[in-house]
Amino acid sequence: MSTPRQHRIRLLDILRGFAILGTLGTNIWIFSHSGDLNAMLTDPNRVWWSSWDSILSTIVLFLVNGKFLGLLAIMFGVGLELKYQQSVRKGNPWPGMYIWISIILMIEGFLHFMLVMEYDILMSYALTAIIVAFIVRAGEKSIKKAMIIFGSFHVLAFLGILFLQFNGMQFTGGDATEVTALYQHGTWVEQILYRLRHFVKLRFELILAFSSNIFLFLTGVLLMRKGAFASDEPGSKIRSKMLWSGLLVGIPLNLLLLIPGGYFDIIVRYVCAPVMSLGYLGLFARLVDKRTTWRLWKWLERTGKMSLSCYVLQNVICSIIFYGWGIGLGGKVDSITIIGIWMMIMFFLMVFSSVWLRFFTLGPMEKARKAVTGIVVK
Secondary structure (H helix, E strand, O other), X not given: OOXXXXXXXXXXXXXXXXXXXXXXXXXXXXXXXXXOHHHHOOOOOOOHHXXXXXXXXXXXXXXXXXXXXXXXXXXXXXXXXXXXXXXHHHOOOOOOHXXXXXXXXXXXXXXXXXXXXXXXXXXXXXXXXXHHHHHHHOOHHHHHHHHHHHHHHHHHHHXXXXXXXXXXXXXXXXXXXXXXXXHHHOOHHHHHHHHHHOHHHHOHHHHHHHHHHHHHHXXXXXXXXXXXXXXXXHHHHHHHXXXXXXXXXXXXXXXXXXXXXXXXXXXXXXXXXXXXXXXXXXXXXXXXXXXXXXXXHHHHHHXXXXXXHHHHHHHHHHHHHHOOOOOOOOOOOOHXXXXXXXXXXXXXXXXXXXXXXXXXXXXXXXXXXXXXXXXXXX
Protein backbone atom coordinates (compact mmCIF):
# COMPACT_ATOMS: atom_id res chain seq x y z
CA MET A 1 0.00 0.00 0.00
CA SER A 2 1.51 3.33 -1.00
CA THR A 3 2.03 6.10 1.51
CA PRO A 4 0.02 9.28 0.80
CA ARG A 5 2.09 12.13 -0.56
CA GLN A 6 2.75 14.90 1.95
CA HIS A 7 1.72 18.32 0.70
CA ARG A 8 3.88 21.38 1.25
CA ILE A 9 2.81 23.63 4.09
CA ARG A 10 2.42 27.07 2.53
CA LEU A 11 3.24 28.96 5.73
CA LEU A 12 6.65 27.26 5.92
CA ASP A 13 7.61 28.44 2.44
CA ILE A 14 6.45 31.99 3.27
CA LEU A 15 8.51 32.00 6.47
CA ARG A 16 11.57 30.65 4.62
CA GLY A 17 11.24 33.42 2.04
CA PHE A 18 10.90 35.99 4.82
CA ALA A 19 13.98 34.60 6.61
CA ILE A 20 16.14 34.48 3.47
CA LEU A 21 15.39 38.07 2.47
CA GLY A 22 15.89 39.15 6.08
CA THR A 23 19.38 37.64 6.27
CA LEU A 24 20.33 39.96 3.42
CA GLY A 25 19.37 42.86 5.69
CA THR A 26 22.28 41.80 7.91
CA ASN A 27 24.82 40.72 5.29
CA ILE A 28 24.41 43.82 3.14
CA TRP A 29 26.10 45.96 5.81
CA ILE A 30 29.20 43.76 5.56
CA PHE A 31 29.18 43.94 1.77
CA SER A 32 28.59 47.69 1.70
CA HIS A 33 31.45 48.30 4.15
CA SER A 34 33.86 46.10 2.16
CA GLY A 35 34.08 43.27 4.67
CA ASP A 36 34.54 45.51 7.73
CA LEU A 37 32.72 43.76 10.58
CA ASN A 38 32.90 46.92 12.67
CA ALA A 39 29.95 48.17 10.61
CA MET A 40 27.84 45.66 12.55
CA LEU A 41 29.14 46.78 15.94
CA THR A 42 28.64 49.87 18.07
CA ASP A 43 31.58 52.28 17.97
CA PRO A 44 32.69 52.45 21.64
CA ASN A 45 34.08 55.94 21.06
CA ARG A 46 30.79 57.55 20.01
CA VAL A 47 27.07 57.25 20.64
CA TRP A 48 24.67 55.83 18.08
CA TRP A 49 22.63 59.06 17.94
CA SER A 50 25.62 61.09 16.78
CA SER A 51 24.25 61.35 13.22
CA TRP A 52 21.14 60.52 11.20
CA ASP A 53 23.14 57.94 9.27
CA SER A 54 24.14 56.21 12.51
CA ILE A 55 20.58 56.35 13.86
CA LEU A 56 19.22 54.75 10.69
CA SER A 57 21.78 51.94 10.61
CA THR A 58 21.21 51.25 14.33
CA ILE A 59 17.44 50.98 13.85
CA VAL A 60 17.81 48.57 10.94
CA LEU A 61 20.37 46.42 12.75
CA PHE A 62 18.13 46.35 15.81
CA LEU A 63 15.38 44.91 13.62
CA VAL A 64 17.45 42.43 11.58
CA ASN A 65 20.82 41.58 13.11
CA GLY A 66 20.68 37.96 14.27
CA LYS A 67 16.87 37.82 14.12
CA PHE A 68 16.56 36.37 10.65
CA LEU A 69 19.50 34.01 11.11
CA GLY A 70 17.70 32.72 14.19
CA LEU A 71 14.47 32.35 12.21
CA LEU A 72 16.31 30.58 9.40
CA ALA A 73 17.89 28.14 11.88
CA ILE A 74 14.43 27.34 13.28
CA MET A 75 13.15 26.75 9.74
CA PHE A 76 16.08 24.42 9.04
CA GLY A 77 15.02 22.45 12.11
CA VAL A 78 11.48 22.30 10.78
CA GLY A 79 12.80 20.97 7.46
CA LEU A 80 14.85 18.35 9.30
CA GLU A 81 11.75 17.17 11.17
CA LEU A 82 9.82 16.93 7.88
CA LYS A 83 12.54 14.67 6.47
CA TYR A 84 12.53 12.60 9.65
CA GLN A 85 8.75 12.12 9.45
CA GLN A 86 9.06 11.18 5.79
CA SER A 87 11.75 8.64 6.64
CA VAL A 88 9.57 7.08 9.36
CA ARG A 89 6.54 6.87 7.06
CA LYS A 90 8.55 5.11 4.37
CA GLY A 91 10.32 2.83 6.84
CA ASN A 92 13.75 4.12 5.82
CA PRO A 93 16.70 4.21 8.25
CA TRP A 94 17.42 7.55 9.93
CA PRO A 95 19.51 9.62 9.52
CA GLY A 96 20.49 7.55 6.49
CA MET A 97 20.21 9.64 3.33
CA TYR A 98 19.89 12.84 5.37
CA ILE A 99 23.60 12.66 6.23
CA TRP A 100 24.38 12.64 2.50
CA ILE A 101 22.09 15.66 2.00
CA SER A 102 23.91 17.51 4.79
CA ILE A 103 27.31 16.69 3.31
CA ILE A 104 26.13 18.07 -0.04
CA LEU A 105 24.99 21.23 1.80
CA MET A 106 28.41 21.51 3.43
CA ILE A 107 30.12 21.29 0.04
CA GLU A 108 27.74 23.93 -1.35
CA GLY A 109 28.54 26.09 1.66
CA PHE A 110 32.29 25.73 1.16
CA LEU A 111 31.98 26.73 -2.50
CA HIS A 112 29.82 29.70 -1.49
CA PHE A 113 32.38 30.65 1.18
CA MET A 114 35.28 30.38 -1.23
CA LEU A 115 33.75 31.98 -4.32
CA VAL A 116 31.25 34.50 -2.93
CA MET A 117 31.21 35.36 0.77
CA GLU A 118 33.28 34.36 3.79
CA TYR A 119 30.37 34.61 6.23
CA ASP A 120 28.47 31.69 4.71
CA ILE A 121 25.93 29.96 6.99
CA LEU A 122 25.45 26.78 4.96
CA MET A 123 28.53 24.97 6.30
CA SER A 124 27.51 25.74 9.87
CA TYR A 125 23.95 24.59 9.28
CA ALA A 126 25.11 21.40 7.57
CA LEU A 127 27.29 20.43 10.54
CA THR A 128 24.47 21.30 12.94
CA ALA A 129 22.00 19.24 10.89
CA ILE A 130 24.18 16.13 11.16
CA ILE A 131 24.42 16.43 14.95
CA VAL A 132 20.71 17.22 15.38
CA ALA A 133 19.72 14.30 13.15
CA PHE A 134 21.25 11.87 15.68
CA ILE A 135 19.66 13.71 18.62
CA VAL A 136 16.26 13.43 16.92
CA ARG A 137 16.78 9.71 16.41
CA ALA A 138 17.31 9.30 20.16
CA GLY A 139 13.78 10.51 20.93
CA GLU A 140 11.92 13.48 22.36
CA LYS A 141 13.42 13.19 25.85
CA SER A 142 16.88 13.45 24.31
CA ILE A 143 15.74 16.45 22.26
CA LYS A 144 14.57 18.33 25.36
CA LYS A 145 17.68 17.34 27.31
CA ALA A 146 19.95 18.51 24.49
CA MET A 147 18.08 21.83 24.32
CA ILE A 148 18.68 22.41 28.04
CA ILE A 149 22.37 21.49 27.79
CA PHE A 150 23.22 23.45 24.65
CA GLY A 151 20.94 26.37 25.50
CA SER A 152 22.40 26.74 29.01
CA PHE A 153 25.96 26.44 27.75
CA HIS A 154 25.34 29.09 25.10
CA VAL A 155 23.84 31.60 27.52
CA LEU A 156 26.53 31.02 30.17
CA ALA A 157 29.32 31.35 27.60
CA PHE A 158 28.05 34.71 26.41
CA LEU A 159 27.45 35.93 29.95
CA GLY A 160 31.14 35.13 30.46
CA ILE A 161 32.00 37.21 27.40
CA LEU A 162 29.87 40.05 28.79
CA PHE A 163 31.72 39.82 32.11
CA LEU A 164 35.06 40.06 30.31
CA GLN A 165 33.86 43.10 28.39
CA PHE A 166 32.87 44.93 31.56
CA ASN A 167 36.34 44.15 32.89
CA GLY A 168 38.18 45.81 30.03
CA MET A 169 38.34 43.23 27.24
CA GLN A 170 37.01 44.53 23.93
CA PHE A 171 35.42 42.36 21.25
CA THR A 172 35.63 44.20 17.92
CA GLY A 173 35.99 43.41 14.26
CA GLY A 174 39.68 44.35 14.53
CA ASP A 175 41.71 46.42 12.10
CA ALA A 176 39.91 46.07 8.78
CA THR A 177 42.33 48.12 6.66
CA GLU A 178 43.67 45.10 4.78
CA VAL A 179 40.22 43.59 4.27
CA THR A 180 38.57 46.77 2.99
CA ALA A 181 41.46 47.40 0.61
CA LEU A 182 41.11 43.87 -0.73
CA TYR A 183 37.38 44.19 -1.37
CA GLN A 184 37.59 47.68 -2.78
CA HIS A 185 40.59 47.13 -5.07
CA GLY A 186 41.44 43.42 -5.18
CA THR A 187 40.53 41.00 -7.93
CA TRP A 188 38.05 38.16 -7.50
CA VAL A 189 40.89 35.62 -7.50
CA GLU A 190 42.74 37.56 -4.77
CA GLN A 191 39.60 37.51 -2.64
CA ILE A 192 39.27 33.76 -3.09
CA LEU A 193 42.87 33.22 -2.03
CA TYR A 194 42.34 35.46 1.01
CA ARG A 195 39.36 33.39 2.16
CA LEU A 196 41.27 30.13 1.74
CA ARG A 197 44.36 31.44 3.59
CA HIS A 198 42.25 32.68 6.51
CA PHE A 199 39.74 29.83 6.54
CA VAL A 200 39.94 29.12 10.30
CA LYS A 201 39.71 32.77 11.34
CA LEU A 202 36.83 33.48 8.99
CA ARG A 203 34.94 30.41 10.25
CA PHE A 204 35.20 31.50 13.90
CA GLU A 205 31.52 32.46 13.99
CA LEU A 206 30.71 28.78 13.59
CA ILE A 207 32.06 28.32 17.11
CA LEU A 208 30.16 31.30 18.49
CA ALA A 209 26.85 30.12 17.04
CA PHE A 210 27.35 26.35 17.41
CA SER A 211 25.32 25.79 20.61
CA SER A 212 22.68 28.31 19.55
CA ASN A 213 22.22 26.62 16.19
CA ILE A 214 21.65 23.23 17.80
CA PHE A 215 19.14 24.77 20.21
CA LEU A 216 17.27 26.58 17.42
CA PHE A 217 17.23 23.54 15.10
CA LEU A 218 15.72 21.50 17.92
CA THR A 219 13.24 24.31 18.59
CA GLY A 220 12.09 23.95 14.98
CA VAL A 221 11.80 20.19 15.41
CA LEU A 222 9.60 20.53 18.50
CA LEU A 223 7.46 23.28 16.98
CA MET A 224 6.75 21.05 14.00
CA ARG A 225 5.89 18.11 16.27
CA LYS A 226 3.56 20.22 18.39
CA GLY A 227 1.63 21.35 15.30
CA ALA A 228 2.74 24.99 15.43
CA PHE A 229 2.38 25.37 11.66
CA ALA A 230 -0.96 23.62 11.30
CA SER A 231 -3.95 25.64 10.12
CA ASP A 232 -6.13 24.49 13.04
CA GLU A 233 -6.91 26.28 16.33
CA PRO A 234 -4.18 24.59 18.44
CA GLY A 235 -1.59 25.64 15.85
CA SER A 236 -2.91 29.20 15.91
CA LYS A 237 -2.66 29.29 19.71
CA ILE A 238 0.98 28.15 19.63
CA ARG A 239 1.84 30.81 17.07
CA SER A 240 0.04 33.45 19.15
CA LYS A 241 2.14 32.50 22.19
CA MET A 242 5.30 32.80 20.11
CA LEU A 243 4.19 36.22 18.88
CA TRP A 244 3.54 37.75 22.27
CA SER A 245 6.28 36.05 24.29
CA GLY A 246 8.86 36.53 21.55
CA LEU A 247 8.18 40.25 21.14
CA LEU A 248 7.38 41.17 24.74
CA VAL A 249 10.58 39.51 25.96
CA GLY A 250 12.69 39.93 22.83
CA ILE A 251 12.23 43.66 22.23
CA PRO A 252 13.45 44.77 25.71
CA LEU A 253 16.39 42.37 25.51
CA ASN A 254 17.39 43.61 22.08
CA LEU A 255 17.10 47.24 23.18
CA LEU A 256 20.31 46.57 25.11
CA LEU A 257 21.94 47.28 21.74
CA LEU A 258 21.22 50.98 22.31
CA ILE A 259 23.36 51.20 25.45
CA PRO A 260 26.51 53.17 24.49
CA GLY A 261 29.88 51.44 24.54
CA GLY A 262 29.00 48.35 22.55
CA TYR A 263 29.07 46.08 25.60
CA PHE A 264 25.93 44.23 24.60
CA ASP A 265 26.45 43.95 20.83
CA ILE A 266 27.68 40.34 20.90
CA ILE A 267 25.18 39.05 23.44
CA VAL A 268 22.29 40.76 21.62
CA ARG A 269 23.21 39.12 18.29
CA TYR A 270 23.81 35.62 19.63
CA VAL A 271 21.53 35.36 22.69
CA CYS A 272 18.77 37.98 22.61
CA ALA A 273 18.08 38.04 18.87
CA PRO A 274 16.74 34.43 18.66
CA VAL A 275 14.06 35.31 21.23
CA MET A 276 12.81 37.99 18.87
CA SER A 277 13.03 35.46 16.02
CA LEU A 278 10.17 33.54 17.64
CA GLY A 279 8.21 36.78 17.85
CA TYR A 280 8.81 37.43 14.15
CA LEU A 281 7.65 33.90 13.34
CA GLY A 282 4.43 34.41 15.28
CA LEU A 283 3.88 37.91 13.89
CA PHE A 284 4.30 36.89 10.27
CA ALA A 285 2.13 33.82 10.74
CA ARG A 286 -0.57 36.05 12.25
CA LEU A 287 -0.41 38.39 9.27
CA VAL A 288 -0.70 35.46 6.86
CA ASP A 289 -3.75 34.20 8.78
CA LYS A 290 -5.45 37.61 8.88
CA ARG A 291 -4.50 38.96 5.44
CA THR A 292 -4.77 35.88 3.27
CA THR A 293 -5.29 37.80 0.01
CA TRP A 294 -2.06 39.82 0.10
CA ARG A 295 -0.07 39.18 -3.07
CA LEU A 296 3.13 39.49 -1.01
CA TRP A 297 2.54 36.00 0.40
CA LYS A 298 2.71 34.41 -3.07
CA TRP A 299 5.97 36.21 -3.76
CA LEU A 300 7.47 35.16 -0.43
CA GLU A 301 6.17 31.61 -0.87
CA ARG A 302 7.95 31.28 -4.21
CA THR A 303 11.10 32.80 -2.74
CA GLY A 304 10.90 30.25 0.08
CA LYS A 305 10.58 27.40 -2.40
CA MET A 306 13.86 28.60 -3.92
CA SER A 307 15.47 29.56 -0.60
CA LEU A 308 18.88 28.04 -1.32
CA SER A 309 19.09 29.59 -4.80
CA CYS A 310 17.93 32.97 -3.50
CA TYR A 311 20.38 32.93 -0.59
CA VAL A 312 23.35 32.37 -2.89
CA LEU A 313 22.04 34.70 -5.60
CA GLN A 314 21.52 37.64 -3.24
CA ASN A 315 25.13 37.38 -2.09
CA VAL A 316 26.38 37.13 -5.67
CA ILE A 317 24.42 40.28 -6.53
CA CYS A 318 25.87 42.11 -3.52
CA SER A 319 29.38 41.04 -4.54
CA ILE A 320 28.85 42.55 -7.98
CA ILE A 321 27.39 45.77 -6.58
CA PHE A 322 29.87 46.44 -3.78
CA TYR A 323 33.20 44.74 -4.56
CA GLY A 324 35.92 46.47 -6.54
CA TRP A 325 35.91 43.94 -9.40
CA GLY A 326 32.22 44.80 -9.92
CA ILE A 327 30.51 48.17 -9.64
CA GLY A 328 32.63 48.99 -6.59
CA LEU A 329 30.16 50.81 -4.29
CA GLY A 330 31.72 49.34 -1.14
CA GLY A 331 32.63 52.09 1.35
CA LYS A 332 31.00 54.78 -0.80
CA VAL A 333 27.32 54.64 0.21
CA ASP A 334 25.35 55.88 3.21
CA SER A 335 22.73 54.01 5.24
CA ILE A 336 19.70 55.16 3.25
CA THR A 337 21.36 53.99 0.01
CA ILE A 338 22.23 50.64 1.57
CA ILE A 339 18.62 50.16 2.65
CA GLY A 340 17.41 51.15 -0.82
CA ILE A 341 19.70 48.59 -2.47
CA TRP A 342 18.49 45.94 -0.02
CA MET A 343 14.88 46.68 -0.96
CA MET A 344 15.65 46.52 -4.68
CA ILE A 345 17.46 43.19 -4.35
CA MET A 346 14.56 41.76 -2.33
CA PHE A 347 12.09 42.86 -4.98
CA PHE A 348 14.26 41.37 -7.74
CA LEU A 349 14.53 38.02 -5.92
CA MET A 350 10.78 37.79 -5.40
CA VAL A 351 10.11 38.58 -9.07
CA PHE A 352 12.87 36.25 -10.22
CA SER A 353 11.46 33.38 -8.11
CA SER A 354 7.94 33.97 -9.40
CA VAL A 355 9.06 34.00 -13.04
CA TRP A 356 11.40 31.01 -12.64
CA LEU A 357 8.74 28.81 -11.00
CA ARG A 358 6.34 29.48 -13.87
CA PHE A 359 8.64 27.43 -16.08
CA PHE A 360 10.36 25.09 -13.62
CA THR A 361 9.22 23.20 -10.52
CA LEU A 362 12.48 23.81 -8.60
CA GLY A 363 15.03 26.59 -8.28
CA PRO A 364 18.38 26.13 -10.08
CA MET A 365 20.33 25.00 -7.01
CA GLU A 366 17.44 22.91 -5.71
CA LYS A 367 17.23 21.21 -9.10
CA ALA A 368 20.98 20.53 -9.09
CA ARG A 369 20.74 19.03 -5.61
CA LYS A 370 17.86 16.79 -6.65
CA ALA A 371 19.92 15.59 -9.60
CA VAL A 372 22.72 14.59 -7.22
CA THR A 373 20.70 13.14 -4.33
CA GLY A 374 17.34 12.35 -5.91
CA ILE A 375 15.66 14.19 -3.03
CA VAL A 376 13.85 17.50 -2.79
CA VAL A 377 14.66 19.23 0.52
CA LYS A 378 11.60 20.93 2.01
